[in-house]
Amino acid sequence: MTTAKDFLLSRIGVINTPFDSKFAVPRQARLAAGARGVIVLDDDYSDPNFVLGLEGCTHIWVSFVFHLVGASDKPTVRPPRLGGNERVGVFATRSTHRPNPLGLSVLKLDKVVLGGRTEIHVSGVDLVSGTPILDIKPYVPYVDSVADATYLMADQPPRTLKVVWTDQARNEFELISAKLNLTDMTGVEQILAQDPRPSYHNDEARVYGVSLEGIEFKFTVSENAVTIQGVA
Amino acid sequence: MTTAKDFLLSRIGVINTPFDSKFAVPRQARLAAGARGVIVLDDDYSDPNFVLGLEGCTHIWVSFVFHLVGASDKPTVRPPRLGGNERVGVFATRSTHRPNPLGLSVLKLDKVVLGGRTEIHVSGVDLVSGTPILDIKPYVPYVDSVADATYLMADQPPRTLKVVWTDQARNEFELISAKLNLTDMTGVEQILAQDPRPSYHNDEARVYGVSLEGIEFKFTVSENAVTIQGVA
Numbered sequence A, B: 001m002t003t004a005k006d007f008l009l010s011r012i013g014v015i016n017t018p019f020d021s022k023f024a025v026p027r028q029a030r031l032a033a034g035a036r037g038v039i040v041l042d043d044d045y046s047d048p049n050f051v052l053g054l055e056g057c058t059h060i061w062v063s064f065v066f067h068l069v070g071a072s073d074k075p076t077v078r079p080p081r082l083g084g085n086e087r088v089g090v091f092a093t094r095s096t097h098r099p100n101p102l103g104l105s106v107l108k109l110d111k112v113v114l115g116g117r118t119e120i121h122v123s124g125v126d127l128v129s130g131t132p133i134l135d136i137k138p139y140v141p142y143v144d145s146v147a148d149a150t151y152l153m154a155d156q157p158p159r160t161l162k163v164v165w166t167d168q169a170r171n172e173f174e175l176i177s178a179k180l181n182l183t184d185m186t187g188v189e190q191i192l193a194q195d196p197r198p199s200y201h202n203d204e205a206r207v208y209g210v211s212l213e214g215i216e217f218k219f220t221v222s223e224n225a226v227t228i229q230g231v232a
Helices: A167-179 A185-192 B167-179 B185-192
Strands: A006-010 A013-016 A036-041 A059-065 A102-113 A119-123 A131-138 A162-165 A208-212 A215-221 A225-231 B006-010 B013-016 B036-041 B059-065 B102-113 B119-123 B131-138 B162-165 B208-212 B215-221 B225-231
Touching (some): A102 B059, A185 A225, B059 B119, B167 B185, B185 B225
Parallel strands (some): B162 B225
Antiparallel strands (some): A059 A131, A215 A225, B013 B036, B013 B131, B059 B102, B059 B131, B208 B215
16 A cells, blocks of 8 residues: 655644743643633634634644654654653654654633634643644544543653742732733743753752743742742 | 744554545544554654554554545535534534644554564554554543533534344355455444445435445445445
């Protein structure tokens, strides 16, 4: 059996999210319910008919391109969930480093805004802002929700950290969030609770920084908690 | 925000299934558990490391190309589930007619066979034989199984028909299946129970034919049952 080997696909739109870079993106969709995003469909797909009936779904599948990573020909990866030491086949993981840099996330559909370019507002996002979107499909529970499925490598969500604000950081956040249309504090906490340090870092004295919607959060991480030290 | 608009993706392999044509393919994955398939990875991806640990999953996501359909720029489709008269936005459906002809199915993983080209044996397939595969990802229950999701247009599997064999058809099937490595009777019944007539047909006198693994099944359909009249 021979079929064509190469396929040219084009984006239908782009997603805007709080994540300015790969750093701090939750490791899976829906881990940070407060992480919101807006899929903006390109002109060619902004005819309102393309999304007619979409609000009959509570959740959608979004197929996208890992555009910051690109294609990888390495057969194995080292998932953070396995401590970063064990090698596993790329097709046994959701790693971003894969032969076709295709991502797949199930997101909660919040609302659809028509007029001009169609906006699809979603939450629980795990995509870098600017990610090109290839397709949107409804989540169909009787097909997609597999009651008896198991996955040996990760049967539970990753553990989350407690989030603590210093008084200074809280004051700084309130000053900035009053001026900007920012992700709310709950969203920020859900994102930082995922332990957004680069893999394998373990230095309690080090101050890390992460940019969310252009706002820089400085934080430290101890055994069980992340402490937000400052917001600028 | 501007990002690249076009992406060249290449198949990693091809799936062989009982479905010689679009006719008789179940409308979603897992509706016919006995419909088995074998994903054969291309040489470039048959290094056993690519699938290292894959058998730790009970189910996998398969991203593929609707190669018999191709890209569609029509904003709406008429889903069979809505009687074929109502128009719905393509992004609100799983229709094969979409801007990027990308398909997505969750399949049960039966076994992985190494040596030569890697074979990934799956069941509950809803893909035409020869479909190019772009990606394989594990089904991760804590992410992918969304307990509170709903989909207004189809909250239940489509109704299935009772399957009846005439004595002649049963004898013919037994003669053929003794000689060939065929899908078993249960699989055939699950496929035909999905009512594999072309949409909107409703002629009880008409004898339809469907080819599964090169075997032709002749059948008639009444209100509640499909009767297999002959197998050749």
